[in-house]
Amino acid sequence: MKSSNANQGRRKFLGLTGTAGLSTFAAQAIGVNLGMVDIVQAQAGRRAVTPFRFAIISDPHLYSAKDHVFDRHLEDAVAQVNGLASQPDMVFVLGDVSHHGEADQIAKGKQILSKLKAPIRSIPGEHDWYLDMGAAWKAAFGAENWSFDHKGVRFIGMNSIIVPDFWTSAGLTPAQRRDWFMALNSPVPGLWGVADSTLEWLAKEVAPLPAETPVVVFTHSPLWDYYPRWNFQVSNSKQIRDILGKFTSVMAFHGHVHHTVFNRIGNLSSIGTMSTSWPWPYPPIQLPYPEFQSNRVDPSNTQDGMGTATVAMDAMGGGFVVHNGFADSVNPAIRNGFKV
Template sequence: MADSNIENSSKREFLQFSGKAGLSTMVATAAGVNLGLVDLVHAQPGKKVTPFRFAVISDSHLYSFKDHKFDTQLMDAIEQVNNLPVKPDFVLYGGDIAQDGTMDQLEKGKKILSNIKSKMVIIPGEHDWYVDMGTGWNGLYGANNPESGQRKGRKEYWSFDHKGVHFVGLNNILVDDFWTAQKMTGVERQTHMSMLEGPWGGLWGIHAEQLAWLKKDLAKQSTDTPIVLFSHAPLWDYYPRWGFGTSDGAEIRAMLARFENTFSFHGHVHQTIYNKIGNMSSVGAMSTSWPWPYPDVELAFPQSRQYRADPGNEADGMGSYYADITPAGINVQHQPFADSLTPWMKNGFKA
């Protein structure tokens, strides 16, 4: 009985906090503040958490050309996170390090990413995977990830605990085999999967093996442990036509339903986007390569979007972000390379 009282009271506090934060978001939007730069994630991670910071870099889409501008832009993002006044405990790379999934591009990415001065964890994007179904990617990057030695050959999804938070990395860009019947080569398969509206793959997901693993992994966690998931594509149906979603997102969210606080951080959309579905708050990352336009989708929850990137400024609308996790909330600070409308706010750590 005592336990259930504690649980009820903590859920009440969470709801109150959500209400206040939602209101302040709407007021700030009305005042014309560019909330794309600072997203307060509307939830309270709980008293178990020791404050810390992590950073996210995503979607570099490196080409095989020597000294391509996307190489420099990835390095710019690495400089941003290396120069943070408070060092992140780790940096997540959110997928799509390569444009065409070839070994030279994956290797170039590994070399550039080695300049990150914090520990790095990484998940794949669809541009990294389909030439050889992840063999090259796992060979190069799998060893960066927790549990890499424990599940031989399957190193792209993982979990670890850090300062009171349970982190999970997923590979959610898996589709059913459409290539064998069509006798496609690996390069043809990758070319198809790199299309924004490819007709054959359908919406990708994490599929049966990872669903079973995730169920087992989450079963060990108590309901008051904050759960943070990293995936390449959003875990909610944002705009499935462009692959902005996960086919088994609803099953994943059902597994998360018993937890008080769950957060999802994703790449792939190349824009700042915030949403909340059930108990899962979700934040999307700017890319380091190019900004996608916003699809014409209304979101149910009060939303914060960056203003359109300035087409006259080629560094606009791209960058990295960091998140400060404290018992009072998660603060996500987007760091655009350039922003013609709102200056980059160099915030200190507000624990």
């Protein structure tokens, strides 16, 4: 497992957001026909921002087993972020830190993440939540919804995996309730979203903010109907987008899908980030963007298609997103010496 880390730092693939001009230039410079190198863009806010970076780690899915391979993956992610030449001001952890929601798994995640040089902010995933309804996760990571300003940017994190109670009338135990969330395509929990109280909270949080404020939002799953059959969605994403609709620029990052994907609806750019545990396949639909899907060609490389992300916020409130994969096999062009 460690052998693949030799490539850390020199292989990067996919993605940037920024001004349209920069993106166009970069697309031409890098060559969009590489397939795995995709250029995305977000509208820039107009409020002045002090440039800085933040990083994203998502979906560690830690097990209770000692020295489990996913422990190593998360340690690799921490080492990758700590090794960045330009350190992030903070690291956002986008949920599913545990696989079964067990307290020891969540504690192990917190302990590994505590090795990051930068402070972390986290939101929960469905795997973290439904054994004890978030008790262990909240004890370890704090509030499930949060909002704060940093260098001119408003960061907002929300718990997006709330479903109506299907377990009480069925007489399910907590473990049985949790188990219905373990399968990607389980129909039992139904579509999840943010709580009604979170919608009200969000509206109050953003009400006083000027429209030109750059906004960065984090939810576990995407703020659009990517593939609801696998819960690649937030059921009230339309209402969330409406609440955030007054802003010039909103960048919305998510985990859960365990691969990179991009979409833009109105002012909101949605960016999916890789996991540190395993890559989910792309659903059988035509993607809005990119047309090219990540190429995980090396089945013998267990970290193929996994990694972290780094975002450099520019002075115009745009963000340059780099997906830092663990392994070069994600991008044969880079593996073969092409420099991005």
